[in-house]
Amino acid sequence: MSDLLSILSNAQSSLAAQRALTATASHNIDNANTEGYSRQRAELVTVTPAEQVRGAFIGRGCTLGTISQARDRFLEAQIPRALADAASSSAQSEALQAYTGFDVGDKSGLGAAVTKFYSTLRALAQNPGDAALRSSFLGSAQALARAFNTTAQGIESTRSGLDADATGLVGEINSAAQAVAALNAQVRAARASGAEPNDLLDLRQRQLDQLATLAGATTVATSEGDVNVVLPGGVTLVAGARAGQLGTLPSASGHVDVRMEKLPDGSGPVALAASALGGTLGGTLAARDGALADALTAVDDLAADMAGALNAQHALGFTTTGAPGGPLFDVSGALGAARSMRLAISSASQLALAGSAAAGPGDATNANALLATESAALDPLDPARRGVQERLAAIVSQYGASTATAKAFAEQDAAVKDHLATMRDSYSGVSIDDEMITLQQAQRGYEAIAKVIQAADSMLETLLNLR
Amino acid sequence: MRVTERLVFQRATHDAASAREAAEKANADLTRGTRVEHPGDDPATAGLVVAHRMTGERFAAIASATSAAADELEAADSALGNASHALVRAREIAVRFSSAGYSQTEATAASQEVQGLMAQMATALNARVGNRYVFGGSRDAAPPFDANGTYGGDGIAREVEIAPGVRQQANVLVGGMAATADPTQQTAFNALSALRAALATYSTAGVQATLTGLETGMDQVAGARAQAGVAMNAFDAATSAAKLVSDGEEKSESKLNEIDYAAAAVRLQATQTALQATYSAVSQSFRLSLLNYLK
Numbered sequence: 001m002s003d004l005l006s007i008l009s010n011a012q013s014s015l016a017a018q019r020a021l022t023a024t025a026s027h028n029i030d031n032a033n034t035e036g037y038s039r040q041r042a043e044l045v046t047v048t049p050a051e052q053v054r055g056a057f058i059g060r061g062c063t064l065g066t067i068s069q070a071r072d073r074f075l076e077a078q079i080p081r082a083l084a085d086a087a088s089s090s091a092q093s094e095a096l097q098a099y100t101g102f103d104v105g106d107k108s109g110l111g112a113a114v115t116k117f118y119s120t121l122r123a124l125a126q127n128p129g130d131a132a133l134r135s136s137f138l139g140s141a142q143a144l145a146r147a148f149n150t151t152a153q154g155i156e157s158t159r160s161g162l163d164a165d166a167t168g169l170v171g172e173i174n175s176a177a178q179a180v181a182a183l184n185a186q187v188r189a190a191r192a193s194g195a196e197p198n199d200l201l202d203l204r205q206r207q208l209d210q211l212a213t214l215a216g217a218t219t220v221a222t223s224e225g226d227v228n229v230v231l232p233g234g235v236t237l238v239a240g241a242r243a244g245q246l247g248t249l250p251s252a253s254g255h256v257d258v259r260m261e262k263l264p265d266g267s268g269p270v271a272l273a274a275s276a277l278g279g280t281l282g283g284t285l286a287a288r289d290g291a292l293a294d295a296l297t298a299v300d301d302l303a304a305d306m307a308g309a310l311n312a313q314h315a316l317g318f319t320t321t322g323a324p325g326g327p328l329f330d331v332s333g334a335l336g337a338a339r340s341m342r343l344a345i346s347s348a349s350q351l352a353l354a355g356s357a358a359a360g361p362g363d364a365t366n367a368n369a370l371l372a373t374e375s376a377a378l379d380p381l382d383p384a385r386r387g388v389q390e391r392l393a394a395i396v397s398q399y400g401a402s403t404a405t406a407k408a409f410a411e412q413d414a415a416v417k418d419h420l421a422t423m424r425d426s427y428s429g430v431s432i433d434d435e436m437i438t439l440q441q442a443q444r445g446y447e448a449i450a451k452v453i454q455a456a457d458s459m460l461e462t463l464l465n466l467r
Numbered sequence: 468m469r470v471t472e473r474l475v476f477q478r479a480t481h482d483a484a485s486a487r488e489a490a491e492k493a494n495a496d497l498t499r500g501t502r503v504e505h506p507g508d509d510p511a512t513a514g515l516v517v518a519h520r521m522t523g524e525r526f527a528a529i530a531s532a533t534s535a536a537a538d539e540l541e542a543a544d545s546a547l548g549n550a551s552h553a554l555v556r557a558r559e560i561a562v563r564f565s566s567a568g569y570s571q572t573e574a575t576a577a578s579q580e581v582q583g584l585m586a587q588m589a590t591a592l593n594a595r596v597g598n599r600y601v602f603g604g605s606r607d608a609a610p611p612f613d614a615n616g617t618y619g620g621d622g623i624a625r626e627v628e629i630a631p632g633v634r635q636q637a638n639v640l641v642g643g644m645a646a647t648a649d650p651t652q653q654t655a656f657n658a659l660s661a662l663r664a665a666l667a668t669y670s671t672a673g674v675q676a677t678l679t680g681l682e683t684g685m686d687q688v689a690g691a692r693a694q695a696g697v698a699m700n701a702f703d704a705a706t707s708a709a710k711l712v713s714d715g716e717e718k719s720e721s722k723l724n725e726i727d728y729a730a731a732a733v734r735l736q737a738t739q740t741a742l743q744a745t746y747s748a749v750s751q752s753f754r755l756s757l758l759n760y761l762k
Contacts, residue, residue: 097505102505125532362625368628403505403506
């Protein structure tokens with residue numbers, strides 16, 4: 001009888017194991033479309049030790065061993081870097097493409113304004129005494145200054161937009177860091193009961209992926225089972241159940257700097273170098289302080305050099321009243337030459353187009369000299385001796401090259417990320433086909449074990465009915 | 468490789484989005500007609516397009532300026548022609564009255580005609596183009612010659628750019644024809660003035676003495692016309708050359724940036740076909756599942 005009772009007991013244990021198999025498959029199917037979910041495996045183990053009956057060992061059925069997650073540690077170790085690089089280069093590429101002030105199709109931009117300025121000057125040099133031509137030239141000079149203002153302001157607006165993005169990202173990073181810290185505590189508490197909290201681990205991994213994407217953060221596992229989060233520069237963002245906090249503050253350039261307001265141990269604030277941030281935040285700041293800042297500097301330099309050359313030549317000329325010329329453009333504002341550029345004269349009578357004080361209104365000697373600045377080297381220190389046109393073409397090309405490089409990196413990094421994500425999904429994702437087969441398998445097993453119970457019960461009844 | 472449900476749907480999303488993006492880009496390129504919009508599309512082409520466009524517009528402006536300069540010189544030449552006619556007529560009178568046999572009345576009438584010729588010459592040399600007196604040098608806001616031939620302009624040469632950094636004189640300096648304080652200087656107006664005075668008193672010797680001055684005056688006008696002609700030729704050549712360059716720059720810009728419409732149309736068709744194929748493949752992959760077979 002004890003053997004028959006053992007069979008029933010073993011069958012009961014095995015039925016529970018099949019139910020666990022079914023429940024796990026069901027859980028996997030329920031979460032087939034859940035972002036970040038790793039399929040779980042119910043591992044059945046044979047009950048040991050077997051029962052020894054005379055010279056033989058009779059098995060005692062199976063039971064649920066553990067429910068584990070399907071995760072490839074090697075893949076998981078590569079994912080954060082891939083996410084960070086893809087997010088960073090994508091952010092840079094999108095930021096640079098968002099600025100359209102240098103678009104070739106725009107025939108009303110800086111190039112057109114420069115050409116118009118010199119065209120009206122050329123017409124004026126033929127008839128410097130003509131009031132209408134003087135007014136027209138003043139108008140085109142004003143338009144040139146406005147074109148520089150608009151170009152520089154457009155770049156600055158794009159950079160300010162990136163500042164707003166950075167501030168928003170800092171908030172998201174802080175939220176994700178808080179979530180990781182809380183989940184570390186929950187995972188530790190759950191593990192204290194002796195089982196793996198797979199769903200909590202999935203939630204935590206999702207937040208870690210988010211931190212890798214947003215800030216380029218990597219993880220360090222501790223012996224207590226926590227996951228610490230570290231920024232690219234080595235600054236700790238999350239240590240166990242404590243999270244640090246990023247913050248923004250105004251910088252001297254009028255934009256925002258990002259710093260660690262508080263480290264996990266409560267100390268801080270700590271300044272962060274540009275290289276200490278990666279991911280979307282790092283890429284956003286790199287675009288703001290890299291190609292966009294370089295373009296603004298180049299436009300400022302062009303405005304300053306062009307205004308300088310024109311002002312210097314204008315000062316050598318004389319007005320119709322014989323007075324020496326003053327500056328033609330004012331670029332002395334604090335915002336930078338391009339944004340500050342203004343016409344320094346208010347009346348056509350202040351134009352110094354003559355070559356001498358005694359010359360008549362038709363003398364265009366200085367007008368021709370002003371015209372010569374169109375092809376003259378703007379910067380005496382420029383070894384290539386580039387004029388306005390070459391400098392402007394170089395600004396457009398350089399910005400284009402930065403954008404094209406960012407786009408190429410974004411595509412390349414996205415391909416690497418997608419490849420790793422595909423491999424991770426392949427290993428850890430849920431295949432409905434697999435789970436359906438598992439369900440079928442568990443169902444068959446359950447039916448078979450039920451038959452065993454039926455058989456054992458029948459045998460027991462036979463014994464009990466013996467007279 | 469193990470294919471999961473998420474992979475299937477993510478791949479479908481990705482493939483459909485990529486095919487859609489390619490089709491939209493092909494459509495946008497064909498609609499816009501240009502290859503490069505943002506400098507990041509092709510950095511080198513973007514820079515070259517800017518350079519070609521600015522150079523083309525610069526040379527178009529040069530062509531416009533040289534054409535205007537040529538027109539002005541043509542007006543100056545026409546005015547010099549009128550001045551030449553006046554001097555030729557004056558010389559005829561001087562030759563006639565350099566010999567005796569005419570009455571004082573006739574000589575007085577001739578003197579008045581010479582006075583008229585002086586005025587005609589002054590009027591010719593006070594020619595205007597637009598609001599500029601073309602023979603005034605830099606003092607072009609007022610008539611350079613008065614009725615007596617005194618010159619109020621200056622000798623400042625006006626230059627116009629015919630090519631980047633290259634300038635050509637665009638005005639003709641005629642101050643040398645003016646009446647001077649020293650009437651013995653050989654100038655056109657001095658000769659006319661002397662002829663008028665000689666005819667007023669009918670001094671045949673005085674009339675004869677003006678012949679050299681009148682010849683010199685005619686040479687001065689001829690020289691000025693020659694100078695105007697040379698300058699006009701230079702400006703005409705510069706106008707043609709500048710227009711050629713401007714057109715060439717425009718063509719270069721188009722060649723760099725305009726799309727090949729035939730190739731773009733083929734590309735649009737290909738991307739749309741690829742999009743249809745992607746949708747078809749995706750919908751097929753959604754139908755295949757073990758769920759359909761398990762009852």
